Amino acid sequence: MSQQMVLIVDDDKEIRDLIEIYLKNEGYWTIIAKTGLEAIQTVEKEKIDLIILDVMMPVVNGVDACLKIREKHNIPIIMLSAKAEDIDKILGLSVGADDYLTKPFNPLELIARVKAQIRRFTKLNTASSTAKILEEDGLKLDLESGKVFKQEIEVNLTPIEFSILKLLWVNKGQVFKIGTLYERVWGQEYFENNNTVMVHIRKLREKIEDNPRSPQYVFTVWGVGYKFAI
Template sequence: MNKETILIVDDEKEIRDLVEIYLRNEGYQTLIAGTGLEAMKLIEEQKIDLIILDVMMPVVNGIDACIHIREKHNIPIIMLSAKVEDIDKILGLSVGADDYLTKPFNPLELIARVKAQLRRFTKLNTSYNNGKYLEEEGLKLDLETGKVYKNEVEVGLTPTELSILRLLWSNKGIVFKIETIYERVWEQEYFENNNTVMVHIRKLREKIEDNPRTPQYIFTVWGVGYKFGE
């Protein structure tokens, strides 16, 4: 029986009810919010392990809600949207979402993504227990807490950004194909023209590099992928 609590945020009751049924059938506990404002209030009052967040909502939309949530919390966020254009997906991932699913979606695919995000987040938080650090010219990753510091100032990374950084840094100098990064971090099969990794790498660079255009930590190996360190 799963004990994780999932917050479902969508202004369409039919979607909320459908997602809740599938999650409860898998043993998850659920909380419901019909607006971004309700969601932000619940997050401050309840222990929540993952958020399923619709983009198109009145008053406070999913993008603004995600930005607000990321100011304080690193809870995994899966965004839902009826918009299918790449720019909408890039925007959602850029503001801190860990995954993105377009409507209409297969509920079983959503459940698979929920499980993958929770697995990765749990693994990420339980693996930092050896009290060591990774350090590189002003950048430090605390392997006990999973916190990242740039020039001794903590950098707020999302769970996905942290997973990518740890994967690359722990294998310093090794070039990872985009497909490999996606499959290792998201625990899903890579599909063609998926720009998810690129968006997260860009956001990660903006947070840890002095100049993202001339990185000193995460390097692009053109035509192959990415690596940490030269």
């Protein structure tokens, strides 16, 4: 029997009840939240293994809730939405969701996706907890020595550039807002109109990318922030 905790976030009671029934039948524990704000608060108080997050909700919508949660947590998130257009799916995934399902959905498909995301996340964390060297497509980062290599040639990064790359890479695929990056790397409160992160990202790209204008490692998610991906 599974013992993972799943947070169900939806303002529609019928949908919440339906999802909860199917999850409990599979042995999952569940917590309910009716708004994005409740979801954010719950994640800070409880150990959550996966979030099922509706997009359209009052107070704080699913997109904003996802962004807020992603500032601190790398919990798998499956977004639910009544919108089927590709742009809505892209938006959901770009702000940090791991998967996207359109309403109305088959509960059995949702359960299959829940299992797949938890399995992937568990495997990733198990591997990354023991990994000392990260490697992707010719780029290598040594977590112990603090060195970076491109095609086996050492790249001379500043401590700040290394910290940015490490944060993005260890959380591969996760989108970090500019303010979050600044606070995590510099350890100071971020203020609007501060272009420090942008400048360092540009410098980092000049050192690790073949073509900084068309990056293959550090990507800009327009209107949101940055992420590491291949």
